[in-house]
Amino acid sequence: MKKYGRLKEHKKDGNIIYISFEKGELEIQIITEQIIRVFSRLSEERPVSKAIEGDKVRKVAFAIGEDEKSVQIHLPKLTVQVFDEAKVDIYDKDGKPVCIDYRGERVSSQSLDQKMLELLEREGHSTQENADGHVIQVLKKLDGDECFYGLGDKTGFLNKRGYEYMNWNTDDPDPHVDSFRALYKSIPFFITLKKDTVFGLFFDNTFRTYFDMGKESDDYYWFGGDQGNLDYYFIGGDSMKDVVKGYAYLTGTAPLPQMWMLGYHQSRWGYQCEADIRKIAESMREHHLPCDVIHMDIDYMEKYKVFTVDETRFPDMKKLTEDLSDIGIRLVTIMDPGVKVEKGYEVYDTGVEKGYFALDEDGQIYENAVWPGDAVYPDFGKDEVRDWWGENHRMLMESGISGIWNDMNEPASFKGELPENVVFYDGGRKSTHAEMHNVYGHNMARATYQGLKKLTGKRPFVITRACYSGSQKYAIAWTGDNHSIWAHLQMAIPQLCNLGLSGIPYVGTDIGGFGSDVTKELMCRWIEVGCFSPFCRNHSAMGTRRQEPWTFDQEVLDIYRKYLKLRYELLPYLYDLCHVEEQEGLPLMRPLVMNYEKDEETKNLNGQFMVGDHIMVAPVTEQGMRQKLIYFPEGEWYDYWTGEKIQGGQYKIRHAELDECPIFVKAGGIIPKYPPRLSTSEEKxxxxxxxxxxxxxxxxxxxxxxxxxxxxxxxxxxxxxxxxxxxxxxxxxxxxxxxxxxxxxxxxxxxxxxxxxxxxxxxxxx
Missing domain, CATH: 2.60.40.1180 (Golgi alpha-mannosidase II)
Known part of the structure; x- marks a missing residue:
């Protein structure tokens, strides 16, 4: 951990205050009245942010003071005070502490000697690195009443207090449990909510980074990294909504999607030929199930080679898309980054000729393996590679494909993880996999979005599994390879809500679960949650129980149809929320604490959520349960199904048979709806x-x-x-x-x- 020493002097240049210490320099940049950037250059490079695009600086009047202990920066709503050792404290306009650096002794994170660690590892237990040794470490004081939210798609509960995480985009198909430190996405942003204040911290560092939310000590929480620069943003506000808006202001809001994105999507790894796709489409209509999209996994490709179609199994893709379009169904195809090593394959040959692939440390094209076998990895950090990749989608777009599903873009690999010294580029600057890993999926999504926009002129539909802060400008996302287990249905609510708080509003889980075998009851309860998820897709793995609604009994089919019908009726309400999101950055699916942060009962509420400001959903997520204990915040609420009026500020038990998802509307709610329909293509x-x-x-x-x-x-x-x-x-x-x-x-x-x-x-x- 870097030592700065005693404070020496400061100087102002525009909106930046440069503060010198005995052993380093700190920059305090005033972005807005409520957003402050804290920066210290600790590496040779000062890369351009991948998350923040454009100049976000607003003109703000501020004054600077100094005494023998500190430099003070006085803004209309905040005061920033900088002390020896580059300690940074932030106070509100009344002088009340908001975000304070910790000055006490650090608890050692390594209490076991090397022999004990080796013994643990021999028996198969995982051990962790010594956190004390990170080059970048920021310790913030805990007052005791903090709740933490955000950090993207991390596992566990809504409130992250007491947990620790790592940002390193990871493809792990095992059932995700609370102890997972990393998943597919790296969103280094979290919200701190205290009884009398709220703020966000965004640590804009693309290397492997770490977040300890009070696990190590009850006295402090910390974040840090092994490489890169100290570069974080304090985002203030009068409410959680203000903080979410501030973060969206920095990293961008998600653009308005095509309305059909909000429709129902049916998918499975295992639709292997044109007949399979036609059968799924016909069955959707035969059973009167609303549906807008069928997704095609890797089986549509020729030998799993990207930008190809197996013409034996899909002899006329354009005719297929046209026929499905006639009944209001679109096709979306998967796309992985790994390019098959095969001379004569145009994508590979062009990439080799033009130097578009990542290199090993000796300057040779780096090879690993994914679905097509030996494969190479496009260097999406280069502008010309993104342009080339986007243009490669022309054949699919001209065949009538409506969107692209980016997968395996952590990047995933079958022969061990890519070494951190593999050479990637960041624009024209030579970089490494260590720096570009967490933004690989982000850059791939950016390439795909820009390519589709140029080729079609329509709002691109791009899905991504891996992403970084700011990816919402280019893609929607899903939570990756979940399983058909009740724990994953329960986790879906806090996971999707935290993604929304982290700036990624259009998200969903694989309804029914991707791995393992779903039961009838679990399928019913999952569609009752998925009906309200911004991205509503049923997806499952080859070899698991089929999850199309008609593969179950009549009861399941009827329940499934009931909630798809409700989804399509609510399309104008959901689309209105898309408009709000683009304007303000507020997500569609929200934890109750976002709307009712002063209510202590909402801070750890994992089993309920809001859809906008007016609809509250309290699904049953436990096997065998036919009752739900529901909390009603302040005000009056109306039961969506029965019309019963309920006074807020209390818990009530609501009976809920298998076909009932408890839904409530806030008094004064105005909910726009459409008449029943099977596709968004119908007259709206x-x-x-x-x-x-x-x-x-x-x-x-x-x-x-x-x-x-x-x-x-x-x-x-x-x-x-x-x-x-x-x-x-x-x-x-x-x-x-x-x-x-x-x-x-x-x-x-x-x-x-x-x-x-x-x-x-x-x-x-x-």
Whole structure:
């Protein structure tokens, strides 16, 4: 751990204050009134952030003071104070401590001698490195009431207090349990919530990094890394929503998706030929199951070679996509980064000729193995490689493929992990796998997104398994290879909520589980959660029990259909939340603590979640259970199924048979819906349904064509609905999209009223 010594002097240059110490220098950069960057150059390189694009600095008035102990930077809402040894403390405008560096003694993380460690390893126990030795270490004081949220797709519960993690994108197909330190994604951002304050910390370092959230000691938490620079951002705010918005301001919001992304996706590793795909599509329609997408895993390729199609099993891909399009179903194909080593294979030959693949330390093309056998890895850090990779999707796009599913992009490998000294590039700068590993999937997603946007002109649909902070600008994500076990259904809720808090809003789990064999009951309970997940896909592995809804009995099929039908009815509500996310960075699926952070009961609530501000979902996630203990935050709530009014601030037990997922709407909620449909391709601009719940509220509904970027030029409509007592008014506050609804259906307290959809009016509800 670097020692800085005593503080010597400081100087100001624009929005940066350079502070010199006996053995180093620290930079405090003022980004906004609530965002502060703390930087110290500890390596030879000062790379450009992969997460933050563009100039985020706003003009902020601040003053600098100094005494014999510290340098003080006074902002309108914060004060930053820097002491000897580069200790940085942050206070609010009233002088109350917010984020304070720890000054006490460090607890040794290595209490066992080498012989004991060797003995543990011989019996198969894992041991960990000495945390005291990290080059970069930032210790922050614990006051005792902290809760921690975020950090991406880490396992375990919503509140990360008392756990430790590592950021190193990892493909591990074993059942993910609480003790896993790393998974597929590296999101080095977390939110600290205390009784009287909240803030976020974003450690923008792409090397292997570590986060101890109070496991090592009750006196402090810490984060650090072995390489790179000290580079972190403090993000303040008056609420958790403010902090999430601040992080989204830095790293970007997710662009509005095509509406069909919000539909249902059916997938399985094992759809091996055109007949399999046609049978799945026909069965979806035969059983009256809403569905927009079928995903094709690696079996569609010729010998698992990327950017190829096996013409024996898929003789006419374009005809297949056209036929499926006629019934409102699209195809999405998987794409791995590993390129097969095979002379005469154009992708390989071009990559070798142009120097597009990663090299070993001797300057030779590095080889490992994945699905096609011996394979090489595109160097996505190079601009020209990303352009080339994006262009390679032309054949698939011209064949009618609607989106690309990036997998194995940690990068995964079959002959051991890529060595950290494998040579990759960061733009024009020579780098290593150690630095670029955690952003490999990010750069691949960026290449795919930009390629699809250029080739189609539509909003690209890209899925990624591995990513880094900021990947939300290019791709949606899923949580990887989960299993058909109840523990993974239970983990889905906190995992997806933490991903949303970490800036990745469009996420889902493999409904039913990817590995292992799902039971009928687990399948029913999983679709009741998946129905509300931003990305709703059923996916499973070859060799496991099939998970298409009709492969179960009639009860399961009926329950599955019930929740897919509900999903499609709620599409306009979900799409409105997509619009909010792009504007503000707030996720669709949220933990209750995000909306009710002052309520102690919500801070560790793992089994409930919000969908936007109005809908609360409390699914049953335990085998055999037919009751659910549900917490209701402040205010009044209405049972979605029965209409019962429930007073907030209490727990209640709700009976829930296998076909019942407890759903509640906040008083004053206005929920836009569509009539039942089997695909988003069906006409969506004729009828709008409003389900209105008593109370006082305002709701803004968004409408556009759902597929291209014309909305960025103003081609959209915004409608403001206001509810005051029994009076509902509607105002068209922006008109740029030519299509308008023809009919408005209002449902209120068990009554339904159908009126002509007009621009501005007021209706008295009975």
């Amino acid at each position: 601009d004729k009828v709008l349904i409003l389900e209105v719940y008593p109370g006082k509220a305002e709701y803004v509904h968004y409408q556009d064509n759902g597929e291209d970027f014309h909305y960025q030029e103003g081609e959209y409509n915004l409608y403001r609905f206001s509810l005051d007592g029994n009076e509902l008014s509607m105002e068209l506050i922006h008109q740029g999209y030519e299509k308008m609804y023809e009919t408005l259906v209002i449902r209120y307290q068990g009554e339904e009223r159908v009126v002509k959809f007009e621009h501005d009016y007021m209706i008295t509800l009975e």
